Amino acid sequence: MLRDKEVQRFLLILLIVTCAGISAAYFVSTVALFIVLATSILLVGAFFMFTIRRYKQIERLSEYLRSIAAGNYSLDVRDNEEGELSILKNELYRVTTMLSEQSADLSQEKGKLTDAISDISHQLKTPLTSMTVMADLLSESSITDEKRVEFARHILVQLERMEWLVTSLLKLSKMDAGTIEFKKQSINVQELLEKAVQPLLIPIELKNQTLQVEQNEHVHFIGDFHWSIEAIVNLLKNAVEHTPNDGIISISFSENILYTEIKIKDNGNGISKEDLPYIFNRFYKGKQAKEGSVGIGLALVHRIISSQNGDIEVNSDHGESTVFSIKFYKRLSK
Numbered sequence: 463m464l465r466d467k468e469v470q471r472f473l474l475i476l477l478i479v480t481c482a483g484i485s486a487a488y489f490v491s492t493v494a495l496f497i498v499l500a501t502s503i504l505l506v507g508a509f510f511m512f513t514i515r516r517y518k519q520i521e522r523l524s525e526y527l528r529s530i531a532a533g534n535y536s537l538d539v540r541d542n543e544e545g546e547l548s549i550l551k552n553e554l555y556r557v558t559t560m561l562s563e564q565s566a567d568l569s570q571e572k573g574k575l576t577d578a579i580s581d582i583s584h585q586l587k588t589p590l591t592s593m594t595v596m597a598d599l600l601s602e603s604s605i606t607d608e609k610r611v612e613f614a615r616h617i618l619v620q621l622e623r624m625e626w627l628v629t630s631l632l633k634l635s636k637m638d639a640g641t642i643e644f645k646k647q648s649i650n651v652q653e654l655l656e657k658a659v660q661p662l663l664i665p666i667e668l669k670n671q672t673l674q675v676e677q678n679e680h681v682h683f684i685g686d687f688h689w690s691i692e693a694i695v696n697l698l699k700n701a702v703e704h705t706p707n708d709g710i711i712s713i714s715f716s717e718n719i720l721y722t723e724i725k726i727k728d729n730g731n732g733i734s735k736e737d738l739p740y741i742f743n744r745f746y747k748g749k750q751a752k753e754g755s756v757g758i759g760l761a762l763v764h765r766i767i768s769s770q771n772g773d774i775e776v777n778s779d780h781g782e783s784t785v786f787s788i789k790f791y792k793r794l795s796k
Contacts, residue, residue, distance in 0.1 A: 523554065530558055586627070589620040630758045634744070637765050644769050645686040651715045651724060652679050654687065658694035665702050666711070674712040681715050683722035683790035685770040693766040696759045697726050697786050704730035704784070721789040733778040741776065 596613040599605060605613075636642045655675055666673055701711050705728040715724045733741065740746045742764040745757045767774045771791050778784040 523550070526554065530561065586624060589624050593617050593620050627758065630762050634758070634762055634765055637769055642689075642769075644689060646684050647687060648682050649685050649687050649690060650679065651681040651683065651717075651722065652677065654690055654694065655713055655715075655724075658691050658698060661695060662698050662702055665699075669702065669705070669707045669709070671702065671705055671708065672710045674710065676712075676714040678715065681717045681722060683717070684792070685772070685790055689766050690770070693763045693788075694724070694726075696763045697788075700759060701726055701728040701730070701784070701786075704728065706730065719792070721791045723790075724788045725785055726788075727783060727785045729783045732780040732782050732784050733776065734780050738776060738778060742774070 596617055600610060600613050633642075659673065659675065663673075698711070698713075705711055709729050711726070711728045713724070713726050715722070717723075737746075742760050743757070744761040746761075764774055767788055767790075773789045773791070775787045775789075776784065777787070
């Protein structure tokens with residue numbers, strides 16, 4: 463403690479003042495000399511007691527910081543006293559709270575990443591096994607050219623399915639981790655729908671389906687144009703797959719002071735009441751799911767829309783029709 467420059471300065475000043483006091487008191491009286499000496503001793507004692515107490519507090523803070531460095535964020539050093547040390551304690555606690563929250567976020571992101579990797583591995587296992595079997599068959603000399611073409615086509619289909627699956631899962635993982643920043647731009651709904659229907663015009667034509675799209679150039683919402691197209695495309699793709707030949711798919715939209723709403727309706731087979739509460743869950747496949755479906759498309763749609771202050775609902779009459787209703791809210795969150 464005596465090596466502390468602050469202590470050394472105080473003792474030097476006290477020594478000078480005491481010597482000056484003793485010199486002055488010597489010429490006045492013995493009583494004055496005694497008072498000066500007693501006062502000096504009391505000051506030195508009080509100073510050392512105060513310094514020792516402060517050093518103990520600093521030592522406790524050092525132990526606290528070592529505990530924080532070891533990952534123990536449960537300690538609390540706050541107090542309601544006045545002074546610099548109390549301010550330092552409260553600031554240290556504030557930083558500790560921030561570190562604790564960041565550590566929790568990192569742990570959560572690690573868990574999500576682990577889940578995503580597990581999901582990808584699980585979903586890729588089936589197509590990989592299928593392609594391995596077909597590749598082995600292709601290597602046999604006795605196989606016909608017709609079978610070779612068929613197996614090659616199946617392998618290509620599986621590769622396309624794997625590419626879509628991995629891309630979709632990575633997108634979901636990035637959204638879960640909060641690494642995707644959705645833009646906030648004014649989107650013209652009619653322009654959005656014109657872009658979204660383009661990739662599906664050929665499948666619609668092949669099934670001789672009728673696509674009815676409402677026309678209104680004055681409906682807008684605030685969101686991300688690119689990601690909104692992705693959500694609409696997935697919903698339309700789902701509608702095309704579940705609507706029979708010669709069926710009808712209609713898209714309508716409107717705007718009010720609270721939200722902008724887009725409705726996609728088909729006259730397909732509908733969704734059973736048992737499946738309705740779960741269709742937006744990741745990897746959930748309902749009774750009407752197509753062969754090869756992995757239950758990721760609607761989960762991706764839900765995540766995209768909810769990330770843009772939106773909501774999606776579904777109403778369906780089993781065996782008749784299904785209506786997906788998307789709402790993008792304007793001011794208040796859901």
